[in-house]
Amino acid sequence: xxxxxxxxxxxxxxxxxxxxxxxxxxxxxxxxxxxxxxxxxxxxxxxxxxxxxxxxxxxxxxxxxxxxxxxxxxxxxxxxxxxxxxxxxxxxxxxxxx
Amino acid sequence: xxxxxxxxxxxxxxxxxxxxxxxxxxxxxxxxxxxxxxxxxxxxxxxxxxxxxxxxxxxxxxxxxxxxxxxxxxxxxxxxxxxxxxxxxxxxxxxxxxxxxxxxxxxxxxxxxxxxxxxxxxxxxxxxxxxxxxxxxxxxxxxxxxxxxxxxxxxxxxxxxxxxxxxxxxxxxxxxxxxxxxxxxxxxxxxxxxxxxxxxxxxxxxxxxxxxxxxxxxxxxxxxxxxxxxxxxxxxxxxxxxxxxxxxxxxxxxxxxxxxxxxxxxxxxxxxxxxxxxxxxxxxxxxxxxxxxxxxxxxxxxxxxxxxxxxxxxxxxxxxxxxxxxxxxxxxxxxxxxxxxxxxxxxxxxxxxxxxxxxxxxxxxxxxxxxxxxxxxxxxxxxxxxxxxxxxxxxxxxxxxxxxxxxxxxxxxxxxxxxxxxxxxxxxxxxxxxxxxxxxxxxxxxxxxxxxxxxxxxxxxxxxxxxxxxxxxxxxxxxxxxxxxxxxxxxxxxxxxxxxxxxxxxxxxxxxxxxxxxxxxxxxxxxxxxxxxxxxxxxxxxxxxxxxx
Numbered sequence: 001x002x003x004x005x006x007x008x009x010x011x012x013x014x015x016x017x018x019x020x021x022x023x024x025x026x027x028x029x030x031x032x033x034x035x036x037x038x039x040x041x042x043x044x045x046x047x048x049x050x051x052x053x054x055x056x057x058x059x060x061x062x063x064x065x066x067x068x069x070x071x072x073x074x075x076x077x078x079x080x081x082x083x084x085x086x087x088x089x090x091x092x093x094x095x096x097x098x
Numbered sequence: 099x100x101x102x103x104x105x106x107x108x109x110x111x112x113x114x115x116x117x118x119x120x121x122x123x124x125x126x127x128x129x130x131x132x133x134x135x136x137x138x139x140x141x142x143x144x145x146x147x148x149x150x151x152x153x154x155x156x157x158x159x160x161x162x163x164x165x166x167x168x169x170x171x172x173x174x175x176x177x178x179x180x181x182x183x184x185x186x187x188x189x190x191x192x193x194x195x196x197x198x199x200x201x202x203x204x205x206x207x208x209x210x211x212x213x214x215x216x217x218x219x220x221x222x223x224x225x226x227x228x229x230x231x232x233x234x235x236x237x238x239x240x241x242x243x244x245x246x247x248x249x250x251x252x253x254x255x256x257x258x259x260x261x262x263x264x265x266x267x268x269x270x271x272x273x274x275x276x277x278x279x280x281x282x283x284x285x286x287x288x289x290x291x292x293x294x295x296x297x298x299x300x301x302x303x304x305x306x307x308x309x310x311x312x313x314x315x316x317x318x319x320x321x322x323x324x325x326x327x328x329x330x331x332x333x334x335x336x337x338x339x340x341x342x343x344x345x346x347x348x349x350x351x352x353x354x355x356x357x358x359x360x361x362x363x364x365x366x367x368x369x370x371x372x373x374x375x376x377x378x379x380x381x382x383x384x385x386x387x388x389x390x391x392x393x394x395x396x397x398x399x400x401x402x403x404x405x406x407x408x409x410x411x412x413x414x415x416x417x418x419x420x421x422x423x424x425x426x427x428x429x430x431x432x433x434x435x436x437x438x439x440x441x442x443x444x445x446x447x448x449x450x451x452x453x454x455x456x457x458x459x460x461x462x463x464x465x466x467x468x469x470x471x472x473x474x475x476x477x478x479x480x481x482x483x484x485x486x487x488x489x490x491x492x493x494x495x496x497x498x499x500x501x502x503x504x505x506x507x508x509x510x511x512x513x514x515x516x517x518x519x520x521x522x523x524x525x526x527x528x529x530x531x532x533x534x535x536x537x538x539x540x541x542x543x544x545x546x547x548x549x550x551x552x553x554x555x556x557x558x559x560x561x562x563x564x565x566x567x568x569x570x571x572x573x574x575x576x577x578x579x580x581x582x583x584x585x586x587x588x589x590x591x592x593x594x595x596x597x598x599x600x601x602x603x604x605x606x607x608x609x610x611x612x613x614x615x616x617x618x619x620x621x622x623x624x625x626x627x628x629x630x631x632x633x634x635x636x637x638x639x640x641x642x643x644x645x646x647x
Contacts, residue, residue, distance in 0.1 A: 012119040013119060013322070015107050015108070015113035015114055015117055016114045016322045016323070017112075017114070017323070020114060020322040020323050020324075021322075023322070023324070024121070024320075024322055026374070027121065027320060027373065027374035027375070028121075028374065029374070030374030030375075030376075030405075031371065031372070031373070031374040038406070044406070056108060056113065057107065057108040057113075085121075085374075087119060087120060087121045087322075088119050088125075089119060
């Protein structure tokens with residue numbers, strides 16, 4: 001199942017690069033034990049599609065990403081678990097099934 | 099100050115090096131707590147991979163009466179931006195200037211970072227020498243492996259800590275709560291493992307009796323920007339029983355102490371859950387010596403299989419048991435394996451006390467190639483005592499033998515030969531030996547390079563000039579601080595980075611101070627006093643002398 005999340009990138013993290021943001025989300029997903037799907041192969045990656053990169057230094061209250069889950073989990077649960085694990089400045093403000 | 103910092107951050111490379119807010123970072127409100135800055139004199143990416151930084155941060159911030167924040171050496175662009183905007187060096191957590199802290203502790207593990215200490219104190223607007231500091235200035239201290247010979251930098255510090263700091267740091271905090279600077283220094287001088295210049299005469303290394311009982315950072319800070327070691331780390335033991343004559347860590351971290359199996363499993367479980375890291379590395383100086391290593395590695399592999407966490411076992415003895423165990427517990431096959439034969443010949447390997455036989459090496463690489471790994475990295479030292487040309491030529495012969503074994507398994511075998519210059523280190527049986535000159539280093543590097551003409555064997559080496567400087571400062575004395583300051587004035591900082599390192603600057607600094615650096619490389623006689631004689635590492639000179647043969 002696919003879950004779209006809407007998240008904010010706030011003051012505390014506005015200077016982290018898009019690549020670092022992806023790493024921070026990845027670790028939060030693992031800590032939150034969200035059943036994310038992984039790609040096959042030698043170097044499996046989380047199946048997440050990211051929106052366009054924000055400029056370093058910019059904040060945003062409406063970034064999106066799509067998570068592919070290997071097992072079902074309600075969007076509200078995805079949001080709650082992620083918000084428990086994300087660093088200050090990153091927060092999920094909406095999640096829905098695609 | 100905040101607005102100014104905000105304005106410069108978008109203009110520097112990787113601004114997240116300077117801003118904190120990472121997962122597990124501790125941001126406290128400033129009240130009347132004791133403010134401690136943990137200073138690491140190299141880039142964020144290096145310092146955040148240093149276990150001591152994470153351990154001390156964790157211990158200090160667990161206390162309500164302390165605020166501990168981090169500060170690292172700024173990259174060139176950041177230093178320029180700070181200077182241009184007349185901003186002081188500030189900590190990551192609260193963006194406060196260094197001089198607003200009560201204590202600033204540097205972790206020193208590499209002599210080429212000494213100019214960064216000077217630079218950070220200058221940028222932090224703190225009087226450089228301990229004798230220039232006044233009542234309201236912070237107390238500046240240092241710990242770490244380099245302090246086993248503190249002489250070249252001792253005048254920068256109000257006190258130093260020798261050995262392991264988990265317990266001492268708590269006593270330091272209490273001592274620092276005294277009212278006057280004089281009272282603080284007096285209290286500090288009474289702490290085991292602490293040396294206060296002007297108060298103390300000698301100092302004995304501090305070590306933890308029971309490793310399982312001291313706090314361990316199972317919720318380490320997880321950097322946003324990628325650090326050099328991007329993984330969870332569990333330290334499984336300290337000390338090393340093998341006694342290689344060149345190895346400072348092996349002699350100064352004695353005695354050997356293991357962490358209990360149950361403690362290790364608990365800490366590993368916690369760190370994996372609290373970080374989300376994809377890899378868990380079990381570290382020590384020689385991990386295969388842990389009496390429960392097989393049980394531990396297999397248990398952790400089982401527990402972490404579903405979580406997609408790779409178990410890595412670096413620093414294992416070179417033998418087929420180690421190779422098989424590492425292969426068995428790893429989820430992700432490593433692309434290469436590293437072996438440190440140290441020398442080409444068995445004769446020299448025996449002489450330096452490296453208890454590894456060519457048979458061990460060959461059975462290991464056999465197992466490595468059989469497991470599907472195609473690359474082997476080999477580490478050797480040049481300039482060892484008693485070394486002959488024949489010993490050096492045997493480096494190439496060993497590399498070729500390993501290459502041939504690989505050829506039986508794969509066409510794509512790659513062997514890398516890494517050469518470092520032997521640096522005699524204080525508190526080792528080789529502390530009296532001569533270090534080879536830059537020219538000798540270059541000649542030996544060339545000899546080896548020319549003896550290995552295979553296309554698939556790559557020869558690399560550590561820059562001769564950097565090893566030279568490391569050698570000078572490793573066995574240096576107090577006359578070297580003016581040289582460090584002079585080099586800093588001439589622009590030296592971030593000397594561990596080839597893009598910044600400029601040897602000519604150092605030569606000029608030595609010349610200006612009237613010091614011949616090559617004198618520090620000479621052989622010492624066993625009865626001459628050594629600059630680090632007042633540091634008791636736990637191993638006496640008599641024991642070291644007895645271990646030289």
